[in-house]
Amino acid sequence: MHRILDNISKIVSLTPEEQELFIAKTETRHYKAKSIILNAGEICKHSYFVNSGLLRSFNINDNIVEHVLSFACEGWWIGDMYSLLSQKPGNLFIEVLEDAEVVLLSKENQELLYREIPKLERFFRILTENSLVAHQERLMDNLSLSAEDRFEKFCSKYPTLIQKVSQKHIASYIGVTPEFFSKMKARLLKK
Template identity: 80%
Template sequence: MSPILLNINKHISLSPEEQQLFLSKTEVHHFKAKTILLNSGQVCKHSYFVNSGTLRSFNINDNIVEHVLSFACDGWWISDMYSLISQKPGNLFIEVLEDAEVVLLSKENQEQLYTEIPKLERFFRILTENSLVANQQRLMDSLSLSAEERFEKFCEKYPTLTQKIPQKQIASYIGVTPEFFSKMKSRLLRNQ
Protein backbone atom coordinates (compact mmCIF):
# COMPACT_ATOMS: atom_id res chain seq x y z
CA MET A 1 0.00 0.00 0.00
CA SER A 2 1.20 3.53 -0.72
CA PRO A 3 2.78 5.47 2.17
CA ILE A 4 0.05 8.09 2.17
CA LEU A 5 -2.73 5.49 2.53
CA LEU A 6 -0.77 3.84 5.34
CA ASN A 7 -0.56 7.24 6.98
CA ILE A 8 -4.32 7.76 6.73
CA ASN A 9 -5.03 4.25 7.96
CA LYS A 10 -3.32 5.05 11.23
CA HIS A 11 -6.37 7.06 12.24
CA ILE A 12 -9.36 6.09 10.07
CA SER A 13 -10.15 3.17 7.75
CA LEU A 14 -11.02 3.69 4.12
CA SER A 15 -12.72 1.15 1.83
CA PRO A 16 -10.81 0.13 -1.32
CA GLU A 17 -13.07 2.44 -3.36
CA GLU A 18 -12.44 5.35 -1.04
CA GLN A 19 -8.71 4.68 -1.23
CA GLN A 20 -8.90 4.78 -5.02
CA LEU A 21 -10.90 7.96 -4.94
CA PHE A 22 -8.40 9.54 -2.59
CA LEU A 23 -5.40 8.61 -4.71
CA SER A 24 -7.14 9.86 -7.86
CA LYS A 25 -7.19 13.33 -6.29
CA THR A 26 -3.45 13.41 -5.65
CA GLU A 27 -0.37 13.77 -7.83
CA VAL A 28 3.09 12.35 -7.21
CA HIS A 29 6.03 14.56 -8.20
CA HIS A 30 9.79 14.24 -8.02
CA PHE A 31 11.87 17.24 -7.03
CA LYS A 32 15.61 17.92 -6.95
CA ALA A 33 17.29 19.37 -3.88
CA LYS A 34 17.05 23.20 -3.71
CA THR A 35 13.74 23.29 -5.55
CA ILE A 36 11.40 25.87 -4.04
CA LEU A 37 7.87 24.45 -3.86
CA LEU A 38 6.35 27.57 -2.34
CA ASN A 39 7.63 31.13 -2.21
CA SER A 40 6.92 33.78 0.39
CA GLY A 41 4.16 36.04 -0.94
CA GLN A 42 2.46 33.25 -2.86
CA VAL A 43 -0.87 31.65 -2.02
CA CYS A 44 -0.32 28.05 -0.92
CA LYS A 45 -2.38 25.71 -3.10
CA HIS A 46 -1.31 22.29 -1.80
CA SER A 47 -0.66 20.08 1.15
CA TYR A 48 2.53 18.10 0.61
CA PHE A 49 3.14 14.56 1.84
CA VAL A 50 6.73 13.31 1.71
CA ASN A 51 7.25 9.79 0.33
CA SER A 52 11.02 10.14 0.42
CA GLY A 53 13.60 12.89 0.79
CA THR A 54 13.52 15.96 3.02
CA LEU A 55 11.68 19.30 2.85
CA ARG A 56 11.68 22.32 5.10
CA SER A 57 9.45 25.34 5.65
CA PHE A 58 11.00 28.62 6.75
CA ASN A 59 10.55 32.36 6.67
CA ILE A 60 12.96 35.25 6.18
CA ASN A 61 12.71 38.34 8.34
CA ASP A 62 13.78 41.92 7.59
CA ASN A 63 17.38 41.21 8.48
CA ILE A 64 17.63 38.54 5.81
CA VAL A 65 17.77 35.88 8.53
CA GLU A 66 16.05 32.54 7.88
CA HIS A 67 14.09 30.70 10.54
CA VAL A 68 13.04 27.09 10.03
CA LEU A 69 9.47 26.34 11.07
CA SER A 70 9.58 22.63 10.31
CA PHE A 71 11.32 19.81 8.53
CA ALA A 72 9.44 17.00 6.78
CA CYS A 73 10.96 13.57 6.17
CA ASP A 74 9.42 10.30 4.98
CA GLY A 75 5.80 10.08 6.05
CA TRP A 76 5.36 13.72 7.16
CA TRP A 77 2.93 16.34 5.88
CA ILE A 78 4.03 19.92 5.28
CA SER A 79 2.42 23.12 3.99
CA ASP A 80 1.88 26.77 4.83
CA MET A 81 -1.22 26.22 6.94
CA TYR A 82 -1.98 29.92 7.27
CA SER A 83 -1.94 30.55 3.55
CA LEU A 84 -3.62 27.25 2.72
CA ILE A 85 -6.67 27.82 4.90
CA SER A 86 -7.01 31.57 4.30
CA GLN A 87 -5.97 31.41 0.61
CA LYS A 88 -4.05 34.63 1.19
CA PRO A 89 -0.35 35.19 0.40
CA GLY A 90 1.78 33.64 3.14
CA ASN A 91 5.26 34.38 4.37
CA LEU A 92 6.68 30.88 4.33
CA PHE A 93 8.98 29.21 1.85
CA ILE A 94 8.88 25.47 1.29
CA GLU A 95 12.12 24.06 -0.08
CA VAL A 96 13.51 20.64 -0.95
CA LEU A 97 16.64 19.85 1.08
CA GLU A 98 17.23 16.34 -0.31
CA ASP A 99 15.86 14.97 -3.60
CA ALA A 100 12.29 14.03 -2.82
CA GLU A 101 9.21 12.15 -3.97
CA VAL A 102 6.20 14.18 -2.86
CA VAL A 103 2.44 13.63 -2.97
CA LEU A 104 0.51 16.82 -3.79
CA LEU A 105 -3.06 17.29 -2.57
CA SER A 106 -4.61 20.53 -3.81
CA LYS A 107 -6.79 22.67 -1.57
CA GLU A 108 -9.72 22.19 -3.98
CA ASN A 109 -9.40 18.42 -4.06
CA GLN A 110 -9.06 18.34 -0.31
CA GLU A 111 -12.33 20.26 0.06
CA GLN A 112 -14.05 17.95 -2.44
CA LEU A 113 -12.78 14.93 -0.55
CA TYR A 114 -14.27 16.29 2.68
CA THR A 115 -17.74 16.13 1.08
CA GLU A 116 -17.17 12.82 -0.71
CA ILE A 117 -15.51 11.07 2.25
CA PRO A 118 -16.59 12.88 5.44
CA LYS A 119 -14.35 10.58 7.50
CA LEU A 120 -11.44 12.59 6.15
CA GLU A 121 -12.58 15.54 8.28
CA ARG A 122 -11.74 13.29 11.19
CA PHE A 123 -8.36 12.32 9.79
CA PHE A 124 -7.25 15.88 9.16
CA ARG A 125 -8.64 16.99 12.51
CA ILE A 126 -6.47 14.43 14.26
CA LEU A 127 -3.46 15.30 12.10
CA THR A 128 -3.90 18.97 12.97
CA GLU A 129 -4.38 18.21 16.66
CA ASN A 130 -1.10 16.32 16.73
CA SER A 131 0.66 19.15 14.94
CA LEU A 132 -0.74 21.62 17.42
CA VAL A 133 0.46 19.60 20.39
CA ALA A 134 3.95 19.32 18.91
CA ASN A 135 4.01 23.04 18.19
CA GLN A 136 2.85 24.00 21.65
CA GLN A 137 5.56 21.83 23.13
CA ARG A 138 8.19 23.45 20.95
CA LEU A 139 6.94 26.89 21.91
CA MET A 140 7.19 26.07 25.62
CA ASP A 141 10.67 24.65 24.99
CA SER A 142 11.73 27.85 23.24
CA LEU A 143 10.54 29.83 26.27
CA SER A 144 12.12 27.69 28.95
CA LEU A 145 15.06 25.67 27.60
CA SER A 146 18.64 26.61 26.72
CA ALA A 147 19.96 26.21 23.18
CA GLU A 148 21.71 23.03 24.28
CA GLU A 149 18.51 21.50 25.60
CA ARG A 150 16.61 22.50 22.48
CA PHE A 151 19.26 20.74 20.41
CA GLU A 152 18.74 17.57 22.46
CA LYS A 153 15.00 17.75 21.77
CA PHE A 154 15.70 18.25 18.09
CA CYS A 155 17.81 15.09 18.03
CA GLU A 156 15.00 13.11 19.65
CA LYS A 157 12.40 14.44 17.24
CA TYR A 158 14.44 14.07 14.03
CA PRO A 159 16.97 11.31 14.85
CA THR A 160 17.94 10.66 11.23
CA LEU A 161 18.27 14.28 10.20
CA THR A 162 21.35 15.28 12.17
CA GLN A 163 23.61 13.48 9.72
CA LYS A 164 21.81 14.43 6.55
CA ILE A 165 21.29 18.17 6.46
CA PRO A 166 23.69 21.13 6.81
CA GLN A 167 24.05 22.00 10.46
CA LYS A 168 23.18 25.64 9.81
CA GLN A 169 19.63 24.35 9.17
CA ILE A 170 19.56 22.81 12.61
CA ALA A 171 20.90 26.04 14.13
CA SER A 172 18.11 27.92 12.40
CA TYR A 173 15.49 25.47 13.71
CA ILE A 174 16.58 25.72 17.33
CA GLY A 175 16.97 29.48 17.02
CA VAL A 176 20.69 30.25 17.25
CA THR A 177 23.33 31.49 14.79
CA PRO A 178 25.49 28.94 12.91
CA GLU A 179 28.56 30.36 14.69
CA PHE A 180 27.09 29.80 18.12
CA PHE A 181 25.85 26.35 17.13
CA SER A 182 29.34 25.37 16.02
CA LYS A 183 30.83 26.56 19.31
CA MET A 184 28.13 24.76 21.28
CA LYS A 185 28.70 21.53 19.37
CA SER A 186 32.46 21.49 19.97
CA ARG A 187 31.81 22.22 23.65
CA LEU A 188 29.45 19.22 23.79
CA LEU A 189 32.08 17.00 22.14
CA ARG A 190 34.85 18.17 24.51
CA ASN A 191 32.72 17.26 27.55
CA GLN A 192 32.13 13.89 25.87
Protein backbone atom coordinates in the same frame (compact mmCIF):
# COMPACT_ATOMS: atom_id res chain seq x y z
CA MET B 1 1.53 5.75 -3.27
CA HIS B 2 1.13 3.20 -0.50
CA ARG B 3 3.04 5.36 1.99
CA ILE B 4 0.32 8.03 2.02
CA LEU B 5 -2.41 5.41 2.43
CA ASP B 6 -0.42 3.84 5.28
CA ASN B 7 -0.19 7.30 6.86
CA ILE B 8 -3.97 7.75 6.65
CA SER B 9 -4.66 4.23 7.92
CA LYS B 10 -2.92 5.06 11.21
CA ILE B 11 -5.94 7.25 12.01
CA VAL B 12 -8.87 6.20 9.80
CA SER B 13 -9.69 3.14 7.73
CA LEU B 14 -10.56 3.66 4.07
CA THR B 15 -12.33 1.13 1.88
CA PRO B 16 -10.57 0.17 -1.38
CA GLU B 17 -13.00 2.44 -3.26
CA GLU B 18 -12.26 5.36 -0.92
CA GLN B 19 -8.53 4.76 -1.32
CA GLU B 20 -8.94 4.84 -5.09
CA LEU B 21 -10.90 8.11 -4.93
CA PHE B 22 -8.33 9.65 -2.61
CA ILE B 23 -5.42 8.69 -4.88
CA ALA B 24 -7.33 10.00 -7.92
CA LYS B 25 -7.51 13.43 -6.23
CA THR B 26 -3.77 13.66 -5.60
CA GLU B 27 -0.81 14.36 -7.84
CA THR B 28 2.72 13.00 -7.43
CA ARG B 29 5.69 15.14 -8.42
CA HIS B 30 9.45 14.72 -8.31
CA TYR B 31 11.64 17.62 -7.20
CA LYS B 32 15.39 18.10 -7.29
CA ALA B 33 17.32 19.25 -4.22
CA LYS B 34 17.33 23.03 -3.76
CA SER B 35 13.97 23.42 -5.56
CA ILE B 36 11.58 25.90 -3.96
CA ILE B 37 8.07 24.49 -4.22
CA LEU B 38 6.38 27.37 -2.39
CA ASN B 39 7.53 30.98 -2.12
CA ALA B 40 6.62 33.46 0.59
CA GLY B 41 3.96 35.79 -0.77
CA GLU B 42 2.23 33.03 -2.72
CA ILE B 43 -1.04 31.39 -1.74
CA CYS B 44 -0.46 27.81 -0.63
CA LYS B 45 -2.78 25.69 -2.75
CA HIS B 46 -1.64 22.23 -1.60
CA SER B 47 -0.83 20.05 1.36
CA TYR B 48 2.39 18.19 0.63
CA PHE B 49 3.08 14.60 1.69
CA VAL B 50 6.67 13.40 1.40
CA ASN B 51 7.01 9.94 -0.15
CA SER B 52 10.78 10.24 -0.23
CA GLY B 53 13.36 12.94 0.29
CA LEU B 54 13.51 15.85 2.70
CA LEU B 55 11.85 19.28 2.75
CA ARG B 56 11.92 22.27 5.06
CA SER B 57 9.68 25.26 5.61
CA PHE B 58 11.23 28.57 6.56
CA ASN B 59 10.77 32.30 6.41
CA ILE B 60 13.20 35.14 5.96
CA ASN B 61 12.96 38.13 8.29
CA ASP B 62 13.64 41.79 7.47
CA ASN B 63 17.33 41.30 8.32
CA ILE B 64 17.53 38.53 5.70
CA VAL B 65 17.91 35.86 8.38
CA GLU B 66 16.28 32.48 7.73
CA HIS B 67 14.13 30.89 10.41
CA VAL B 68 13.38 27.19 9.90
CA LEU B 69 9.87 26.35 11.02
CA SER B 70 9.78 22.65 10.19
CA PHE B 71 11.30 19.71 8.38
CA ALA B 72 9.46 16.92 6.59
CA CYS B 73 11.03 13.60 5.67
CA GLU B 74 9.33 10.56 4.19
CA GLY B 75 5.95 9.88 5.71
CA TRP B 76 5.44 13.47 6.93
CA TRP B 77 3.15 16.29 5.78
CA ILE B 78 4.20 19.90 5.25
CA GLY B 79 2.58 23.14 4.07
CA ASP B 80 1.95 26.76 4.96
CA MET B 81 -1.08 26.18 7.17
CA TYR B 82 -1.94 29.88 7.52
CA SER B 83 -2.00 30.37 3.77
CA LEU B 84 -3.65 27.03 2.96
CA LEU B 85 -6.52 27.58 5.40
CA SER B 86 -7.04 31.31 4.80
CA GLN B 87 -6.18 31.23 1.08
CA LYS B 88 -4.19 34.43 1.63
CA PRO B 89 -0.53 34.95 0.66
CA GLY B 90 1.70 33.16 3.13
CA ASN B 91 5.07 33.98 4.62
CA LEU B 92 6.76 30.59 4.28
CA PHE B 93 9.08 29.10 1.72
CA ILE B 94 9.13 25.33 1.24
CA GLU B 95 12.43 24.03 -0.06
CA VAL B 96 13.52 20.56 -1.14
CA LEU B 97 16.71 19.68 0.76
CA GLU B 98 17.28 16.33 -0.97
CA ASP B 99 15.67 14.95 -4.13
CA ALA B 100 12.07 14.18 -3.27
CA GLU B 101 8.90 12.51 -4.43
CA VAL B 102 5.98 14.51 -3.06
CA VAL B 103 2.23 13.88 -3.17
CA LEU B 104 0.21 17.07 -3.61
CA LEU B 105 -3.36 17.38 -2.39
CA SER B 106 -5.01 20.60 -3.49
CA LYS B 107 -7.17 22.59 -1.10
CA GLU B 108 -10.03 22.20 -3.59
CA ASN B 109 -9.69 18.40 -3.74
CA GLN B 110 -9.27 18.17 0.01
CA GLU B 111 -12.61 19.95 0.48
CA LEU B 112 -14.21 17.67 -2.11
CA LEU B 113 -12.83 14.60 -0.30
CA TYR B 114 -14.28 15.87 2.99
CA ARG B 115 -17.72 15.72 1.38
CA GLU B 116 -17.18 12.39 -0.41
CA ILE B 117 -15.29 10.63 2.42
CA PRO B 118 -16.22 12.35 5.72
CA LYS B 119 -13.71 10.32 7.74
CA LEU B 120 -10.92 12.19 5.91
CA GLU B 121 -12.10 15.33 7.65
CA ARG B 122 -11.40 13.50 10.93
CA PHE B 123 -7.97 12.45 9.64
CA PHE B 124 -6.96 16.00 8.75
CA ARG B 125 -8.45 17.40 11.98
CA ILE B 126 -6.28 15.02 14.01
CA LEU B 127 -3.26 15.82 11.83
CA THR B 128 -3.85 19.54 12.42
CA GLU B 129 -4.32 19.02 16.17
CA ASN B 130 -1.06 17.06 16.38
CA SER B 131 0.70 19.82 14.48
CA LEU B 132 -0.73 22.47 16.80
CA VAL B 133 0.44 20.54 19.87
CA ALA B 134 3.94 20.11 18.40
CA HIS B 135 4.21 23.81 17.54
CA GLN B 136 3.00 24.83 21.02
CA GLU B 137 5.54 22.49 22.61
CA ARG B 138 8.30 23.93 20.42
CA LEU B 139 7.29 27.48 21.33
CA MET B 140 7.36 26.63 25.03
CA ASP B 141 10.77 24.95 24.59
CA ASN B 142 12.11 28.07 22.86
CA LEU B 143 10.90 30.20 25.75
CA SER B 144 12.08 27.98 28.59
CA LEU B 145 14.95 25.72 27.50
CA SER B 146 18.59 26.57 26.89
CA ALA B 147 19.99 26.19 23.36
CA GLU B 148 21.83 23.04 24.48
CA ASP B 149 18.62 21.55 25.85
CA ARG B 150 16.73 22.44 22.65
CA PHE B 151 19.46 20.76 20.58
CA GLU B 152 19.44 17.64 22.76
CA LYS B 153 15.65 17.48 22.50
CA PHE B 154 15.88 17.86 18.71
CA CYS B 155 18.43 15.01 18.59
CA SER B 156 16.28 12.69 20.69
CA LYS B 157 13.03 13.58 18.91
CA TYR B 158 14.41 13.47 15.34
CA PRO B 159 17.47 11.17 15.35
CA THR B 160 17.24 10.47 11.61
CA LEU B 161 17.35 14.18 10.75
CA ILE B 162 20.72 14.77 12.46
CA GLN B 163 22.54 13.00 9.62
CA LYS B 164 20.42 14.51 6.83
CA VAL B 165 20.05 18.18 7.77
CA SER B 166 22.86 20.71 7.58
CA GLN B 167 24.12 22.25 10.82
CA LYS B 168 23.03 25.73 9.70
CA HIS B 169 19.44 24.49 9.27
CA ILE B 170 19.45 22.76 12.65
CA ALA B 171 20.87 25.93 14.21
CA SER B 172 18.07 27.96 12.63
CA TYR B 173 15.45 25.46 13.81
CA ILE B 174 16.62 25.63 17.44
CA GLY B 175 16.94 29.43 17.24
CA VAL B 176 20.70 30.07 17.30
CA THR B 177 23.27 31.35 14.84
CA PRO B 178 25.45 28.82 13.00
CA GLU B 179 28.50 30.23 14.81
CA PHE B 180 26.92 29.75 18.24
CA PHE B 181 25.74 26.28 17.21
CA SER B 182 29.26 25.26 16.18
CA LYS B 183 30.73 26.43 19.52
CA MET B 184 27.90 24.80 21.47
CA LYS B 185 28.35 21.51 19.64
CA ALA B 186 32.10 21.57 20.34
CA ARG B 187 31.34 22.12 24.07
CA LEU B 188 28.87 19.24 24.08
CA LEU B 189 31.39 16.92 22.42
CA LYS B 190 33.95 17.71 25.14
CA LYS B 191 31.52 16.64 27.89
